[in-house]
Amino acid sequence: MPHQPIKRGDVVLYVASRLIVIRATNDARIVGCPVHCMPPDRHRADLCLTWPDSLALGLTGDVVVRCAPVIIRNARPLSVIAEAAWLLPRLDFAVEREMARQAAEDAWAVARNFAG
Numbered sequence: 001m002p003h004q005p006i007k008r009g010d011v012v013l014y015v016a017s018r019l020i021v022i023r024a025t026n027d028a029r030i031v032g033c034p035v036h037c038m039p040p041d042r043h044r045a046d047l048c049l050t051w052p053d054s055l056a057l058g059l060t061g062d063v064v065v066r067c068a069p070v071i072i073r074n075a076r077p078l079s080v081i082a083e084a085a086w087l088l089p090r091l092d093f094a095v096e097r098e099m100a101r102q103a104a105e106d107a108w109a110v111a112r113n114f115a116g
Helices: 050-058 087-113
Strands: 010-014 019-026 032-038 047-049 063-066 070-072 078-081
Touching: 019 078, 019 087, 047 087, 050 087, 063 087
Parallel strands: none
Antiparallel strands: 010 019, 010 078, 019 032, 032 063, 032 070, 047 063
16 A cells, blocks of 8 residues: 555644644655644643544543644654544644744744843
8 A cells, every 4th residue: 555645634643642633745744743642731721622523533531632733744644543634623723823922922032042
């Protein structure tokens, strides 16, 4: 069976956890958001999934997607275990919001360091 290319919206298994792909390139690089089941703590970038969304991913309980993206430089050995294209509009919005917050924090820190 030929290896299927990983595309936007796929769910892959990475280091014993699920990752929803939000960007994929032809050279086997992906950007994704990790999926956490029953996380011990919450992050402002967490997108809480509804019960039907969790079941569609094959998960139960308190499930969140951490919308602080991670980069995987070689996704060739990863395999697709599900598809979550219906979540992409919500993920895109949450990732953009988190990236804007991080940029504002970084700008504040740089300005503070220059101020003395």
